[in-house]
Amino acid sequence: VRFALVQEAIFSQEFHKPTHMLLLNYFAEAEGVVRPNEEILEWAWVKAEEGLSFPLNTFTRKLLERYLEEV
Structure with a gap:
């Protein structure tokens, strides 16, 4: 297990509840x-x-892009 990144989601429309x-x-x-x-x-x-060809939310896409930068 290794740290990837921190992201902040402020009332994002991509989630089911406004949080x-x-x-x-x-x-x-x-x-x-x-x-x-x-x-x-x-x-x-x-x-x-x-994975980038899938309909990912922006937070998951950013995490996947970070992973691809490191491999």
């Missing part, structure tokens, strides 16, 4: 099965570069 959040992002590897809950309906394991 002010500090997003503390880390890079990590995991093994196992994805377990869906109320926060995730769909997922896909893809190469990082392919």
